[in-house]
Amino acid sequence: DIQMTQSPSTLSASVGDRVTITCRASQSISSWLAWYQQKPGKAPNLLIYKASTLETGVPSRFSGSGSGTEFTFTISSLQPDDFATYYCQQYNSLWTFGQGTKVEVK
């Protein structure tokens, strides 16, 4: 089974900050990595797939990069609506999620 390790688990930031989250796979997953945003009481929402492709309608301040085992998710300028929990997910072999990163108000 492929394990996904996401860090940090919590991130304190202010509006306008650049935010970066890292996700590491236990084995190569090529670019089969997605990033989701989840708000309390809601289902996850797909932001990025294939490591760096923005889902339709997702603001361009969100971006992703990486391949193989190391991946990065970036919010270039944090907006008030972006305070949420973010998950990476591999879909190279079935599906595995990272532990999540809660982006909270500093």
Place this chain on the structure above:
Amino acid sequence: EVQLVESGGGLAQPGGSLRLSCAASGFIFSNYEMIWVRQAPGKGLEWLSYISGNDNNVYYADSVRGRFSISRDNPQNSLYLQMNSLRAEDTAVYYCARVVAQLPRFWGQGTLVTVSS
């Protein structure tokens, strides 16, 4: 409009059973692979099970294999998760999701399952 509506959650005793349903509408259900994902209170997301469009292929996470069973009724536009031998650690919100190009791209709102005596 695409909709996925889960139901069947509630309180179950340890060792008991529940059957979750996911009613699909707004798309040709049989054309899509489907999965179940759960989220324990305050915890992360865990993929549980997959079923192909024609239900010939099913897969399970190790944590539920042998206890949970996924199925679908394409004419009824419904997905199911039969959960047996429930444990306290199965307490979670259970989501169904539609898979497109290997990704769960559309999710239901979830149904809460609580396992407690």
